[in-house]
Amino acid sequence: MDLLEYQGKQLFAKHGVPVPDGKPARTVEEAVAAGEEIGYPVVVKAQVLIGGRGKAGGIKLAKDRAEVEQHAEAILGMDIRGFTVFELWIEQASDIAEEYYAAILLDRSAKLPMAMLSRMGGMDVEAIAEKDPNAIVRVHIDPLIGFQDFHGRRLAFEAGIAEDVIRPVGALLAKLYETWIAEDASLVEVNPLLITGSREVVALDAKVTIDGNALYRHPETAELRQPGGEDEQEQMAAERGLTYVKLDGNIGILGNGAGLVMSTLDVVAQAGGEPANFLDAGGGSKAEAIVDAVEVILSNPKVTAVLFNIFGGITRCDEVANGLVTAFGQIDVKVPFVVRLDGTNDEQGRTILAEAALDGVHVEKTMLGAAAKVVELAG
Amino acid sequence: MSILVDKDTKLVISGLTGREGTFHGLNNLNYGTQVVAGVTPGKGGQKVESIPVFNTAHDAVAETGANTSMIFVPPRFAADAILEAADAGIALVICITEGIPAHDMMRVYVHLKRGDTRLVGPNCPGILSPGKANVGIIPAHFFSEGNVGLVSRSGTLTYQIGNEIAQQGFGNSTIVGIGGDPIVGSSFIDVISKFETDPETELIVMCGEIGGDEEERTADYIAERVTKPVIAYIAGFTAPPGKTMGHAGAIVSGTSGTAAAKAEALEAKGVKVGKTPTEVSDLAVKTLRG
Structure with a gap:
């Protein structure tokens, strides 16, 4: 079961992964109210289960109330590669110093959880691999022991991220693994993993897939429904x-x-x-x-x-x-x-x-x- | 000869008292399999026809000398039942259950790798050694004793291919369903390595499908280590990416796990790949007749 960005971010927040402040909205009025509450500038983000939202015009920066209204109006109901936008996520705008990539997934080949980190975020992982296969660091985790501090250090040092954020990025990866385990996820992906101007580490996007066979353990997640998401x-x-x-x-x-x-x-x-x-x-x-x-x-x-x-x-x-x-x-x-x-x-x-x-x-x-x-x- | 299950198999069934467990357990018994025990917590002391039921796998092993376990319990209890069987010293656990959470199987897999218990499945039809033992849900009446070793990620597709071969007069040493989940206890390589050393098996047929890279790795293994002829089939050429095709493990992720890539990898290593179940059967029969 694939989750929308904001549903994934809500799970992140629950497990201590830092995310920007935001609110979901299904109408222009709700979007404006969210903007007023969060404070400008905000980003108006289409919530659909498909990549390429930004290129399709589904992610817009709004400096004030009028712009939120204008963008919400345009994006709600928009078709993004066959998916209709029924929901928005209104999010506090972040200032971007660096963009990394992080993910935890089940490596079928090794039959183990695998953590991934790259300092080349913002583009999709296939594109990173094509540009420079060495730019993605992969580390397997023993699920009977769990994510250790050294896993975080290895990932951070080998990926060559900025030295001043090695510890907080490691800590975020540990929380991400905790989310992956606790929520029975098959994938959690953060792209970009953001380093702000004030050197804070924030998950700016969230791609989360939950194992359908484990939904009986997660009744709240099982109830999340994406309108129009299914044929x-x-x-x-x-x-x-x-x-x-x-x-x-x-x-x-x-x-x-x-x-x-x-x-x-x-x-x-x-x-x-x-x-x-x-x-x-x-x-x-x-x-x-x-x-x-x-x-x-x-x-x-x-x-x-x-x-x-x-x-x-x-x-x-x-x-x-x-x-x-x-x-x-x-x-x-x-x-x-x-x-x-x-x-x-x-x-x-x-x-x-x-x-x-x-x-x-x-x-x-x-x-x-x-x-x-x-x-x-x-x- | 045969592999994994035979006349010496002494089977204990977790979930024997359930509707499906009773139906298939008695089918296995009637086939001639030594079904020595069932396990259902709280129902120790009862019987299912002639088969005694125990509260724990440990009691069942102590009382009956069971050496093989079949798991027939619902998904949420299956990981626990597999671990219990392994802890009781069972050498071979065959898990039929479909729908076990992947994280459960990941932990079970890593734990079992550190011990001596072999797991086959989950989400598999079981293992049949014709004329010797049937453990699971494979309809035995299509198959007779013979020299074709069959290993597959799918149930009905195996029956389809096995039956086409049977109609041309050939039987099987053993038929092994390894299961359609992303994490299964035994791989194609584990089973093919056993067929390679089994004197009765003269030809190996493997049925793969989309998802993961097991078939690609098996191609390398066959090239390096297998002397017997192997005929392969791969299902799912028409599967779109990102969609789970029935089996939890049958999914093309991005550009990896496609049927075309698997067939190419096998053919590159000299394995003949049939385009249809009928062609697989024809290739197998042609090879057997020399």
């Missing part, structure tokens, strides 16, 4: 407990098991088709789940044909077939379906479909045959 079909699928990812094409896909569904998308693409979605109906797909899944897939208006690719292990093909018959009884289906049933009870499943003789349903025996057929029918 309509993805939201609908989440409410029904289905694993769904929206894609750009026109062929709706359903399968059982994440690996098989990914493989199905690939095979459809190889046959010249464009998948509209990833949908895993799960290891033990029951009839109700099939009905839900068909509704979600067909609610995407781009879908012109649907492929069901089932390999029955625990999932029984006769249950999937019954689910499809039920779904066709409840939903007005206007696009062709290609159904491939293989594995446990596949013959019973195919018999059920043959007897039901559903309009526009084509049964195929193999995965490749089914992919070719659905591409042909999708047009």
